[in-house]
Amino acid sequence: MIQLHNVNAYYGRVQALRSVSMNLTAGKIFSVLGANGAGKTTLLRSILGLAQTTGSIHFEGEDISALPTYERVRRGIAVVPEGRRLFSEFTVGENLRIGAINRTDRAEVDADIDEMCTFFPILRKRFEQPSGTLSGGEGQMLALSRALLSRPKLLLLDEPSVGLMPIAVSDIFNMVGKICRDKGLTVLLVEQNAKKALQIADNAAVLELGAVAFEGDVETLKADGRLKEAYLGH
Numbered sequence: 001m002i003q004l005h006n007v008n009a010y011y012g013r014v015q016a017l018r019s020v021s022m023n024l025t026a027g028k029i030f031s032v033l034g035a036n037g038a039g040k041t042t043l044l045r046s047i048l049g050l051a052q053t054t055g056s057i058h059f060e061g062e063d064i065s066a067l068p069t070y071e072r073v074r075r076g077i078a079v080v081p082e083g084r085r086l087f088s089e090f091t092v093g094e095n096l097r098i099g100a101i102n103r104t105d106r107a108e109v110d111a112d113i114d115e116m117c118t119f120f121p122i123l124r125k126r127f128e129q130p131s132g133t134l135s136g137g138e139g140q141m142l143a144l145s146r147a148l149l150s151r152p153k154l155l156l157l158d159e160p161s162v163g164l165m166p167i168a169v170s171d172i173f174n175m176v177g178k179i180c181r182d183k184g185l186t187v188l189l190v191e192q193n194a195k196k197a198l199q200i201a202d203n204a205a206v207l208e209l210g211a212v213a214f215e216g217d218v219e220t221l222k223a224d225g226r227l228k229e230a231y232l233g234h
Contacts, residue, residue, distance in 0.1 A: 001026035001186045002047070002154060007055035009039070009046045009210075016042040016051070018211040024154075024203075029180060029187040031201035031218075033194045039210040040190040041082065044156045047188070048072060048079060059154070074102070076153030082162055084143040088132030092123055095131050095142055099149030109149065116145035119179060137168030144176065148183075155180065157189045161196060169193065173200055198222070 002024045009017035017039045024030045034040050045051040049069040057065045064072050078099075086095055096116065100109045117124035120141040126134060131142055140160055147155060157176065161169045177200035180187050191197040198204060198218050206214040206221070214221060 001060065002188075003056075003058045004047075005056045005058075007046055007053055007057060009042050009051045009053045011042075011051070016210050017046060017053075018209070019055070020207075020210070020212055022205055022212070022215060024186055024188060026186050027184045028202040029177065029189060029200055031189045031191060031194075031197040031204040032207060033191065033197065033204060034207035036192075037209075038207040040207055041158055042210070043207070044079065044158055044188065044190055047154075047156065048077065073150075076151075077156065078147040078150045078152035078154070079156040080140075080143045080147045080158065080160060082158040084139045086131040086134075086139055086142060086146075089130055091128050092131055092134070092142055093127045095146055096123070096149055099146035102150065112149055112151070116148065119175060120145060135168075136163045137165065137171065140164060140168070140172050141175075144172070144179075148179065153186060155185050155187045157187060157191070159191060160189075161191060161193045169196060173197075176200060 004020055004022045007017055007020045008015060020043065032040050032043060042051055046053045047057060049067060049072050053065070056063055059075060059077070064075065087098065096113050100112070103109055122138050123142060123145060126138065131139065134142060160172055160176070164172065173196045176187070189197055189201065198221070201218050203217050204221050205212055214224065
């Protein structure tokens with residue numbers, strides 16, 4: 001689905017990613033773990049074309065390294081950013097329709113909105129409310145639904161647990177796992193809550209100081225004593 005080969009990322013003279021290579025399999029959930037400053041969000045920004053990079057990024061066999069962000073989005077990449085970034089003065093319904101702004105199949109858009117409201121019934125209840133009135137968990141449900149309404153092939157999730165109560169974190173992760181598996185989506189999940197992330201992930205990578213310290217299946221990660229102690233606790 002997507003392959004990164006020797007990707008380096010920079011903010012001016014500061015190097016944030018160092019020779020990062022990864023291979024995400026279609027239809028799988030891939031989790032990226034690491035401490036603050038490890039380069040997790042920069043990895044997502046690099047895939048979206050929002051960071052200065054060298055190396056190559058291939059999506060469905062096409063080298064997208066030189067493409068602008070909007071072209072990468074058109075090819076089927078969507079993101080749920082950290083902090084959700086909803087249009088707070090717009091209603092829930094208007095935010096959902098923004099997610100489908102590039103689609104022309106209006107009848108199917110309506111059906112997809114109805115499906116999102118079935119997944120997250122609170123969105124139907126709050127449909128005419130400004131999104132700025134939502135709780136953190138409700139806002140994350142809206143942000144996830146908005147991204148899914150673009151019908152992406154690759155979904156990027158940046159720290160979806162930030163600012164949420166523990167019960168809301170569990171609800172969000174359970175639904176991410178269910179929806180993405182039902183739809184056969186490829187997911188790249190960046191998350192500091194390693195235990196929650198690994199509950200739904202098939203494969204994982206650990207970033208340390210911008211470099212890949214581990215990449216493999218989740219069970220192998222859990223069996224690595226050093227990584228387990230550093231990122232999962234005892």
